[in-house]
Amino acid sequence: MAVSTDAVDRAIDEITGVPTDAGRIEVFAHGGASVVAERRGDAASACTVVLVHGIGMGRKVFADLVRHLENEALVVALDLPGYGDAPEPTRTPTIERMADLVAAYLRHLGRGPVVLLGHSMGTQVVAETAARHPDTVDRLVLVAPTVDRHRRRALRQLWRLARDLWGESPKVLLLGAREYMRAGPNLRRKMRAMLTHRPEATYARVSAPTLVVRGESDVVVPPEWFDEVVAAIPDSRGFVVEGHRHETLIRTAEPTARELGRWLSEQ
Structure with missing residues (x-):
């Protein structure tokens, strides 16, 4: 008997601990591309x-x-254009265009400046958002910031990611495989947009207080690049998650969440 894609998707959610009840979902379009946003938590919170x-x-x-x-x-939590449930745009957007889209969504959200957190390529998008649209970002969090400017070639990045994933938890591998399949046939163009962007040229323009996070064993983000990122952002501090790798937020987010709460309480 054939198994539906929705049934497989739900099974993966259940196995990996992803909530099967959707939060408040909306699709927001701007400049020819769309994000899917899922809201959860305390709407009364500041x-x-x-x-x-x-x-x-x-x-x-x-x-x-x-x-x-x-x-x-x-x-x-956002799905960027062409990822997750967000529709694939006609043209693959640059990091700068995705930052403009995120900023437009934040203004639409109407909550004032936010704590904006990015993981991996998402750090490029959120850093660019903070630099280009500082009115939308109160504080910035960069988890596993890419792309290391000393190792920008696609094959080198893929090799490092493969090494990082070797021996990772089944949860990380299962969720990652599902999401990469969703990203579709244009992943190569998306990789090119990521590698073309120069985050090191953006960091000095970030005025928001910034927390930079790295997994202790992250092969994709070596210590020297992590230190360079922290030093490049005017108001920043670094935090290393012991025993974790590049996908630290997927494996277990507790150490980063704890440090984030401590850092926010100090601001």
Whole structure:
């Protein structure tokens, strides 16, 4: 008997701990591309945290982080154009265009400046958002920031990601495989847009207080690049998650969520 795609998707959600009950979902379009946003948590809170995923991923990889934050904040997880449930745009947007789209959504959200968190490629999008649209970002969080300017070639990036994933938890591998399949046949163009962007040229223009996070064993984000990112952003501080790799937020978000709460309370 044939098994529907929805049934497989739901089974993966159940196995990996992703909530099967959707939060408040909306599709927001701007400039020829769309994001899908899922809201959860305390809408009465003064704090809004918006989450932006990395290449090949989608909003569902943030399920564990949302679980840790939703009692203290309104948490909004995004699917960028062509990822997760967001429709594939006619043309693959640059990092700069995705940043403009995120900023337009934040203004639409109407919550004022937010805590904007990006993971992996998402750090490029959120850093660019903070630099280009500083009125939308109160504080910035960069988890596993890419792309290391010393190792920008596509094959080198893929090799490092493969090494990082070797021996990862089944949860990370299952969620990652599902989201990469969703990202579709244009993943090569999306990779090119990621590698073309120069985050090191953006960091000095970020005025928001910034927390930079790295997994201790992250092969994609080596220590020297992490230190360079922290040093390049005027008001920043670094945090290393012991025993974690590049997909630290997917494996378990508790250490990062705990440090994020501590950091926010100090601001």
